[in-house]
Amino acid sequence: MKIVVLAGGTSTEREISIVSGTGICKALREKGHRAILADIFCGLAPDAGEEHFPEEYDVDAAAAFISSFNDKVPEMARTRRSFFGPGILPVCEEADIVFLGLHGANGEDGRVQAAFDLMGIRYTGTGYLSSAMAMDKGITKQMFRMNGVPTPKGITMMKDGIVRDITVLGLPFPVVVKTCCGGSSVGVYIVHDQKEYEEALDSAFGYEDEIVVEEYIEGREFSVAVVDGKAYPVIEIRPLVGFYDYKNKYQPGSTIETCPAEIPQELTKKMQETAEAGARALALEAYCRLDFIMQDNGDIFCLEANTLPGMTPTSLIPQEAAVLGIDYPSLCEELLRVSLKKYE
Ligand SMILES: Nc1ncnc2c1ncn2[C@@H]1O[C@H](COP(=O)(O)OP(=O)(O)O)[C@@H](O)[C@H]1O
């Protein structure tokens, strides 16, 4: 197939997205596809030529071209109107499918998906509405509650309805303050007293006008991919220091990841069923990955759903797939297959 792997973009997760995209593009090439790697925001190289899906292709050179924009992207984003870079939409229209290697805002939040739907461009992952719902942690919480998916108690707060006195919320410390639409743990604060709470409010509202305040769940952390409605093996994530924050997510060696997770069979089953129920609650198609915390007593809480989760060769979903005997290139193809089901 002719495939455009889209990476980069303008979100805080731009750089990790380039790593995901590079891995995916190489894997799809290995499988014999005419895959190319392009930055959705910075666009095609000026010397891209007429043949957009060549037989011979240097993925690393494409990745280096994309990375060369990293420092300039914030300024470009301020001064440019269209999100789509030069040549991107025509090449995506020419492709059989677009593999979305994007993470975070403008990519994972449903807007690219909606635009592509209107243009007849096929893409991997879930559709625009479920993407948007999963991106918003406040809406996710409501959908989970309505569908009996266990999630921490909490509320959504708007900047113009800010509640500085925590006692009004009826949530005892510690609580977690997080931006509604952030990712990669940017804008997530675990707070233990009134002073820390007020500081977290100011920081979180510095990013976004809407935040979530929820109970802190003490326990072990897990994640479960759901592919085509079925849960993959559970993976445990144990940061060596602190919680699963930005540094622990991306600095190699800072977390221990164990798959399959070393928990009793019945808890594995419960978490997998809850992951599938969480995906259904948000109407997530194709694939996604849900994050969990489990208390010592075995109670589990779903924190969120990620609709374009990390897809570097060592990311969580590839580790889960490996336990099923699915290697990384085969996983990339499997994600294409389940995504194409949307168009049947
Ligand atoms: N209610 C909570 N209780 C305990 N830890 C939490 C809670 N919410 C978030 N965290 C910690 O913060 C991390 C990021 O939170 P999450 O809701 O998954 O947002 P994102 O990954 O999109 O930034 C989690 O992986 C976990 O370590």
Ligand SMILES: [Mg+2]
């Ligand atoms: Mg998370």
